[in-house]
Amino acid sequence: MKKDRSGGLIWEGDQMKLRLLTILAVVFSCVGMTVVYQAAASLDGTNPPHAVDTAGKAIPESSAAQPDKPFILSKDSNDPKWGEMKPDMTFDHSKHNTDPKHTLDGKTATACVYCHHTEQPMPVAGQAYLKKSERSEVLTADQLDKSKQPVNSCRKCHFQEATEETAEFPPKGVTYPKEMGKPPSGKLTNDNAYHTKCISCHDAAMKRDATLKAPQACADCHVKKT
Numbered sequence: 001m002k003k004d005r006s007g008g009l010i011w012e013g014d015q016m017k018l019r020l021l022t023i024l025a026v027v028f029s030c031v032g033m034t035v036v037y038q039a040a041a042s043l044d045g046t047n048p049p050h051a052v053d054t055a056g057k058a059i060p061e062s063s064a065a066q067p068d069k070p071f072i073l074s075k076d077s078n079d080p081k082w083g084e085m086k087p088d089m090t091f092d093h094s095k096h097n098t099d100p101k102h103t104l105d106g107k108t109a110t111a112c113v114y115c116h117h118t119e120q121p122m123p124v125a126g127q128a129y130l131k132k133s134e135r136s137e138v139l140t141a142d143q144l145d146k147s148k149q150p151v152n153s154c155r156k157c158h159f160q161e162a163t164e165e166t167a168e169f170p171p172k173g174v175t176y177p178k179e180m181g182k183p184p185s186g187k188l189t190n191d192n193a194y195h196t197k198c199i200s201c202h203d204a205a206m207k208r209d210a211t212l213k214a215p216q217a218c219a220d221c222h223v224k225k226t
Contacts, residue, residue, distance in 0.1 A: 051153065054090055062150035066141070067093045073154070073194060082222035089221045097141070104201060106208050112139040115197055116151055129174050132157070158190035 051059040053069040070090035095102045096110060103110045113120045118132045119139035134152060137143050144151065174185040185192055202214035215221045 051091075051155070059153060061156045062152045064144065064148045064150045066097075066144070073190075081225060082218050083225045084223055085221055086223055089215070101209075101212070102205075104204055106205070110201075112141070112144075112151075114201075115154070118157065119151055129176055154193055155190050158193040 051071045051073050053071040055069055059071055070092040072085045072090055098109060100107055116139055117130055118134045120135055122133040124130050176182040199216060202216050205212050205214045
């Protein structure tokens with residue numbers, strides 16, 4: 001038994017408990033800070049690395065504001081042959097949704113949901129393979145301004161590595177209806193998702209206007225690994 005600073009008596013067993021509680025409090029505090037930090041890192045677009053704009057600013061997992069600068073989709077790549085995106089290879093969101101020259105038909109703006117396919121009510125006519133819905137109204141620039149509901153980035157759902165097969169979203173792969181004439185998607189990674197949308201759109205654009213410089217081949221966008 002010992003005296004405390006005020007002159008009172010405390011048992012040594014109680015003193016040990018107090019020390020243990022203090023240690024535990026410090027440990028839990030550190031763990032909590034680590035979890036918060038990791039969660040923040042995941043949300044701020046750096047873990048895993050998400051798109052960055054041409055100024056080096058990370059594009060968040062979701063945002064209610066459209067990108068105001070061109071951006072690189074992702075700096076990392078797990079492809080054994082092709083590495084990160086070329087420094088000068090960027091995606092200009094503004095051009096692709098406002099300039100007719102950079103749209104599917106060369107006349108009208110490409111719909112937001114062409115890429116952001118979860119940002120609309122389900123089911124979608126003619127696209128029964130789409131399952132996940134994030135929005136009660138079809139996403140448009142006007143709808144975004146009015147609702148202020150954040151739009152998810154591609155990588156929010158399309159992970160770098162494919163997830164295990166599941167009946168829930170996200171699926172491991174997509175099998176399209178036979179009448180669409182599309183092969184199964186394979187592993188539904190961000191790499192697969194980008195290429196399905198980007199290259200198919202570029203192919204259509206180049207058939208429409210051969211003077212366009214729409215990237216189609218691997219070397220057009222990626223640095224080859226040595």
